[in-house]
Amino acid sequence: MRLRSLIACTGLGLALLACSKDKLELDTTPTPSIDPMSKEQIDDIIINHLHATNTVYHWSSANDVMLWSASVQSDSIMSVGYQPAGMTNVIDRIHEIDLNSKEWKAARDMVVREIVDKTNAAYPGLNVKAEDLIRNLDRQYLPTLDVKIYNLGLVSSLRQMEEVRYIEPMGYGVAPEIGERSSSGCSNDPASYIPSADYSNTAPGAKISWHLSHSSMNVPTAWNTSTGNNIKVALIDTGVADSQNKLGSQFNSGYSSGRTIEKYSTLITGWWWWASNDGPNDQCGHGTAMAGLISAPRGYGGSITGAAYNCDLKAYRATSDVVVNGSNEKEGVRDALYGAGNDSAVKIISMSIGDIVSSSTVSDGIYYAYNKGKLIFAAAGTSFSWTSWLGVIFPASMSQTVAVTGIQDNFTSISNMERCSSCHSGSAVDFVAVMQRSNDDNRTTLTLAMSGNNPSYVGGSSAATATTAGIAALVWGTNPSQSRSQVLQRLKNASSYYPNRDGDFGWGTIDAAVAVQ
Numbered sequence: 001m002r003l004r005s006l007i008a009c010t011g012l013g014l015a016l017l018a019c020s021k022d023k024l025e026l027d028t029t030p031t032p033s034i035d036p037m038s039k040e041q042i043d044d045i046i047i048n049h050l051h052a053t054n055t056v057y058h059w060s061s062a063n064d065v066m067l068w069s070a071s072v073q074s075d076s077i078m079s080v081g082y083q084p085a086g087m088t089n090v091i092d093r094i095h096e097i098d099l100n101s102k103e104w105k106a107a108r109d110m111v112v113r114e115i116v117d118k119t120n121a122a123y124p125g126l127n128v129k130a131e132d133l134i135r136n137l138d139r140q141y142l143p144t145l146d147v148k149i150y151n152l153g154l155v156s157s158l159r160q161m162e163e164v165r166y167i168e169p170m171g172y173g174v175a176p177e178i179g180e181r182s183s184s185g186c187s188n189d190p191a192s193y194i195p196s197a198d199y200s201n202t203a204p205g206a207k208i209s210w211h212l213s214h215s216s217m218n219v220p221t222a223w224n225t226s227t228g229n230n231i232k233v234a235l236i237d238t239g240v241a242d243s244q245n246k247l248g249s250q251f252n253s254g255y256s257s258g259r260t261i262e263k264y265s266t267l268i269t270g271w272w273w274w275a276s277n278d279g280p281n282d283q284c285g286h287g288t289a290m291a292g293l294i295s296a297p298r299g300y301g302g303s304i305t306g307a308a309y310n311c312d313l314k315a316y317r318a319t320s321d322v323v324v325n326g327s328n329e330k331e332g333v334r335d336a337l338y339g340a341g342n343d344s345a346v347k348i349i350s351m352s353i354g355d356i357v358s359s360s361t362v363s364d365g366i367y368y369a370y371n372k373g374k375l376i377f378a379a380a381g382t383s384f385s386w387t388s389w390l391g392v393i394f395p396a397s398m399s400q401t402v403a404v405t406g407i408q409d410n411f412t413s414i415s416n417m418e419r420c421s422s423c424h425s426g427s428a429v430d431f432v433a434v435m436q437r438s439n440d441d442n443r444t445t446l447t448l449a450m451s452g453n454n455p456s457y458v459g460g461s462s463a464a465t466a467t468t469a470g471i472a473a474l475v476w477g478t479n480p481s482q483s484r485s486q487v488l489q490r491l492k493n494a495s496s497y498y499p500n501r502d503g504d505f506g507w508g509t510i511d512a513a514v515a516v517q
Contacts, residue, residue, distance in 0.1 A: 028247035034152060037069035040398050049295055050356060054391040054426070057357045060169040068152040068171060074171035077327040080113045080145045080158060081165035089141065090165060094364060095341065095371035099140050107163045112222055114161065115147055118154040124133060135331075137488075141338060142368060146170065146331060158349040166360040173325035174356065183324045186238070189287025190454035191446075198437075199455070204254045207292035207455060209293075209446035211467065212307060214409060214509075215432040217309050219471065224353060228308030228473040229259075233294055233348045234340035234374075235375070235466075235493035236333060237287035239265065239317025241281045243451040244288055246303055247315075256297035256309045257290045265317040266335035268328045275328070280317045285450055290352050291315055291457040292448030294473070295467035301453035304446050307470025307512075311477070314346060322462065324355045331363050337365030341372040346353050347476050350464035350469035351401070352379045354393040360396060365452070370400040375476075375484045377469045380405035382425030383458030391426035401487070402430045406464035407505065410438035414496045417505055420444075423461045431495065433504045434466035435473075471512045478516050490515050 026141075045066065046057045059067060071078050083090050084103040097104060098456035112130050119128055130137055135146040143165070149155060199207040200205065202220070212219035240247045240263060251261045263280035270276050282288045295313045318332035333353070340346045349369060369375060380403045396403035406420040409468030419425045420436040427500045436459055437443035445467065453504035476487050492498050494515035496508030 019469035030086055030277050034065060037066060037070040039073045039175065042066060042070050042073065042172070046089065046174055046357065050369050050390055054389075056355075056394045056397050059358070060166065064152065064156045067167065068149075068155045070169040070172040071149055071155075073170055074173070075327055076150055077170045078147050078149045078155075078167055079170050079359070080111060080115075080147050080167050081360055082107050082143050082145065082163050083165050084245060085162035085430040088150075091365045091367050092125050092371070093345065094142065094367045097143060099143060104143065108143075108145075110163050111145065111158070111161065112137070114157060114159055115149070115154065118151060130255060142334065142364050144334070144364050146327070146361075147260050168265055168360055169328035169331050170359070170361065171325075171354045172357070173323070186284035186286055188450050188458065189288050190449040190452060190456050194446070194455065195443070197495060198443060199304075202298065202305065204298070205302065205343060206254060206298050207302055207446065207481070208305050209455075211409070211434050211445045211486055216509040216511065217434060217471075218511050219474070222474050224514045225513075225516040226474040226477040227255075228295075228311030228470070228477045230312075231308065231316055231345070231347050231467055231473045231477045232312035232315040232345040233308070233350060233473055234316065234336075234343070234346045235291055235294060236280065236316045236318050236336045236340070236349060236351045237290050238284035238319055238321065239263070239282035239287045239354060240286045240291045240315045241282040241285070241450045243453075244450055246299065247288065247377070249312075250299055250428075251297055251313075252296050254299035256299060259310055260312045261295075262314045263317075263337065264315070264336070266339065267317050267319060269333040280315065281444060281455070282317065282450070284321050285291060286322055286352070286462065287315065287317065288450055289447045289456065290350065290462060290466040293445060293458070293510065294350060294470040296448050296473055303453040304448060304455040305426050306468055308477070310347070310474040311470070313405055314340065314343065316340070319353055322353050324353050324358070330359050333362050336367035339367075341369035341374060347480075348472050350466050351377065351395065352465045354379055354381060354395060356387060356390065356393055358394040358397070363398065366395055366400050373484050375487060375505065376401045377404055377465050377472070379461040379465040380426070380429050382462060383422045383424060388422075390394035390424060391416070392424055392428035402468075403428050403506070404465040404468045405429050405461040405505070406435040406459065407432045407509070408436050408438040409434050414502075414508060417508070419504070420459060420461075422459065423464070427501070430506040431468055431506060432508060432509055433467045435463045435467065458466045468510065471510050471515065474512055474513045
């Protein structure tokens with residue numbers, strides 16, 4: 001009865017089925033011959049993989065039963081990537097694909113037909129149509145489908161099709177994630193007390209966070225050469241607070257002028273057909289904090305200054321918190337990446353979000369934006385209590401992204417750098433940024449709070465990533481016609497380990513004053 005109840009009550013063909021006792025009694029859904037795995041069993045496999053490999057988990061390694069079970073144990077939404085049979089270079093040409101061309105339309109139609117036919121065969125009398133099972137089928141822009149799938153046989157048959165690149169559960173989260181958030185998650189209140197050593201004052205009436213002035217980073221000195229003019233940074237996060245005037249009516253104030261801020265939402269909330277977009281306003285606090293680190297104006301009232309206080313900002317509300325483990329969050333991040341990729345003015349994308357399990361539909365968005373020439377920074381990971389040993393998380397683990405983590409401020413040479421108390425490190429890290437006091441874990445970077453001028457503290461690899469994205473905007477601002485590879489090379493050249501690379505901290509900290517020269 002579990003599967004029958006799930007189908008009737010979670011949204012499959014709700015125009016045809018009602019969630020009533022009578023309907024459940026009349027349901028003729030066949031009982032599956034294989035019971036789904038428990039959530040505990042699935043979690044054990046994933047966690048064992050994390051321990052054994054120190055890398056994120058990929059659904060491609062799961063068998064059919066595990067994929068189907070993970071779908072049943074979550075919201076039954078699966079992402080299905082498709083392609084014309086025999087095509088092998090989708091990743092390289094994803095930004096050029098015409099999904100309405102004959103070959104791509106034929107491939108999509110074949111996959112859709114398989115989904116509809118197999119679903120109706122498994123559940124006689126349901127008579128679903130494609131639009132009952134697939135969200136936004138009429139608005140396709142990347143070769144991936146968001147599909148309601150309940151049947152193990154359909155999972156198996158799709159995986160055998162040449163036209164299917166991947167099939168993955170979208171809404172599955174490993175158990176400990178559900179009750180925990182990273183230390184740089186949804187909290188962004190003004191600090192009750194800020195030691196004077198944690199900031200310096202600057203004209204015309206602003207504060208500079210201590211970490212920007214650290215001797216290994218030298219951001220204020222870099223401002224003599226560049227402040228990020230004419231560079232647009234896309235921030236994919238939890239949005240920005242409409243109550244924070246420094247990201248609204250005062251975005252252009254003081255020494256910050258002539259720039260733009262755009263606010264979008266790609267996060268859909270609600271259930272399937274009744275889902276809606278409830279706007280770009282940050283309801284978490286994390287996105288506001290990251291926006292402050294990147295682009296807060298050099299203004300008045302004692303508010304904090306961003307690393308690139310004259311850059312343009314395009315802020316997407318794509319997630320509800322820092323862990324990208326919901327179906328709507330994966331859709332939101334993918335859609336934001338597509339939108340940022342299509343904006344020719346966007347040079348840099350900052351993503352201080354991620355998960356311990358990869359997502360191929362999000363990866364499609366990464367490939368698209370990367371192929372469009374965007375420089376994508378992603379957080380290496382900020383630890384939950386149960387993953388403090390884990391390496392770099394997704395999507396920072398991808399070669400198309402630049403992985404950033406945070407370190408403490410007390411190193412005397414590059415030989416004794418120490419990661420922040422909650423930061424991940426590993427061979428996939430590309431850069432680090434100073435963001436935590438060694439003598440107090442709670443004294444991290446200063447940024448914008450949800451409202452007002454009083455700064456808040458925010459830490460983790462999230463803060464390091466946003467700060468580094470701002471430094472990249474300074475470098476790109478010296479010559480907006482530069483390519484991504486040229487800017488990235490300049491960042492490397494100005495880094496503490498270059499031309500060598502450290503096994504945990506990549507190229508090291510970036511001296512912004514050197515990088516802008």
